[in-house]
Amino acid sequence: MRKTIDVVTMGCSKNLVDSERIIKMFQDTGFEVTHNADGFTGDISVINTCGFIGDAKEESIEMILNAVEAKKSGSIKEVYVMGCLSQRYRDELVAELPEVDGWYGKFDWSRLASDLSKRHPATAVWDRTITTPRHYTYIKIAEGCNRFCSFCAIPLITGRFKSRPIEEIIDEVKELVTRGVKEFNVIAQDLSSYGIDLYNEHRLGELIDRMSQVPGVEWIRLHYAYPADFPWDVLDVMKRRPNVCKYLDVALQHISDKVLSNMRRHIDAEGTRLFLERVRNTVPGIHLRTTLMVGFPGEGDKEFEELKDFVREQHFERMGAFAYCEEEDTYGAKHFSDDIPQDVKDARLGELMEIQEEIACQHNNSKIGQRMRVIIDSEDADHYIGRSEFDSPEVDPEVLIDKTIKLCPGDFVDVTITGAMPFELIAKVADAN
Numbered sequence: 001m002r003k004t005i006d007v008v009t010m011g012c013s014k015n016l017v018d019s020e021r022i023i024k025m026f027q028d029t030g031f032e033v034t035h036n037a038d039g040f041t042g043d044i045s046v047i048n049t050c051g052f053i054g055d056a057k058e059e060s061i062e063m064i065l066n067a068v069e070a071k072k073s074g075s076i077k078e079v080y081v082m083g084c085l086s087q088r089y090r091d092e093l094v095a096e097l098p099e100v101d102g103w104y105g106k107f108d109w110s111r112l113a114s115d116l117s118k119r120h121p122a123t124a125v126w127d128r129t130i131t132t133p134r135h136y137t138y139i140k141i142a143e144g145c146n147r148f149c150s151f152c153a154i155p156l157i158t159g160r161f162k163s164r165p166i167e168e169i170i171d172e173v174k175e176l177v178t179r180g181v182k183e184f185n186v187i188a189q190d191l192s193s194y195g196i197d198l199y200n201e202h203r204l205g206e207l208i209d210r211m212s213q214v215p216g217v218e219w220i221r222l223h224y225a226y227p228a229d230f231p232w233d234v235l236d237v238m239k240r241r242p243n244v245c246k247y248l249d250v251a252l253q254h255i256s257d258k259v260l261s262n263m264r265r266h267i268d269a270e271g272t273r274l275f276l277e278r279v280r281n282t283v284p285g286i287h288l289r290t291t292l293m294v295g296f297p298g299e300g301d302k303e304f305e306e307l308k309d310f311v312r313e314q315h316f317e318r319m320g321a322f323a324y325c326e327e328e329d330t331y332g333a334k335h336f337s338d339d340i341p342q343d344v345k346d347a348r349l350g351e352l353m354e355i356q357e358e359i360a361c362q363h364n365n366s367k368i369g370q371r372m373r374v375i376i377d378s379e380d381a382d383h384y385i386g387r388s389e390f391d392s393p394e395v396d397p398e399v400l401i402d403k404t405i406k407l408c409p410g411d412f413v414d415v416t417i418t419g420a421m422p423f424e425l426i427a428k429v430a431d432a433n
Helices: 013-026 053-071 084-096 110-115 154-158 165-179 204-211 233-238 257-263 269-282 301-314 330-336 342-366
Strands: 004-009 032-035 044-049 078-083 136-140 184-189 219-225 244-249 287-296 316-325 370-381 381-390 398-402 413-423 424-429
Touching: 004 013, 004 381, 013 032, 013 044, 013 078, 013 110, 032 269, 032 330, 044 053, 044 084, 053 078, 053 084, 078 084, 078 110, 084 184, 136 398, 165 204, 184 204, 184 233, 257 269, 269 287, 287 301, 287 342, 301 342, 316 342, 330 424, 342 413, 342 424, 370 398, 398 413
Parallel strands: 004 032, 004 044, 044 078, 136 184, 184 219, 219 244, 244 287, 287 316, 398 424
Antiparallel strands: 370 381, 370 413, 381 398, 413 424
């Protein structure tokens, strides 16, 4: 009988792409594979870990411990760990958890398939088994980061920024279209730097333009850009190409000059506002998603008030936030004291998100009566559940559509927005005209 493997993915969509690649390698070497199965079942568990911030690391460690207990009870036979956490803390984890059968990092995980099967998988470098609904996926166009923000451990885990070649990405997109993928969410730690290492110039605009011309590509959405040294030509592509969603995910982190300087963000408050103004002027109607941080060293009451005023002023369509968590070996950990109490950080986070919830309500209410094109993801007893071009899977609002006609996942349909909640829209199928 063939051995069975369950791959468990922790953390972000970039990790998910790695999991999908290792799943394909396992399948190509003769294993039966599941992804995020309920409980620990089968012969082998492979845990793809996250090592970004404290909460994510704790969740990964808890998952490893649970897998080890399942092994002790006989529910599974072997446990292997890969990904960011083991890339950064492998020596310590090996010493603490000898029950784990093997440790692989962020870049050597591809050996796991050949180590378990005793033969090398004949898998194309970009080939993977899609674990998302078949109509959408994530395209990772680069790995690593050269920015070295003072709070961030990503460069310590992933190393320097490394772009994938344009031709390789286009081949992947073409192949995925043949499998029914219609929506491509483009991801990297820093989209803004794409191409500089390979081509000595920004190439994000060219890449997205070429992706948009592949027959069958209905939507392209951009995640995780950096505001400094931004590749402005990609906005021209967004404006010209109807299948490039008017959506940009760009983490800004803060607006106080003092805090931005401490964070080593390579941009100040004036530059941030000029960036946002130029983006909105270039692509009218664009929806911006950003991430902000509270509680970084240097953020006093004055700086936090600046941040709240900034959120009210910019009226972001999509916004998330988190509280600073000191990461060892980063510039921030070495040069600043993490002296803001956790209860103050938590209170600031709640206050900021309360402001954003009201803004989200206003944005959603403004859409009532509008006609929008949505893609169907799933359904429940009463509604089809879809998203507009302004909504990325998992993180953005959904559109709940009355069941008046038969729709299936992956279908596009025009709807009229009839109601709004802070993080959901209500709709009906639009009249044909």
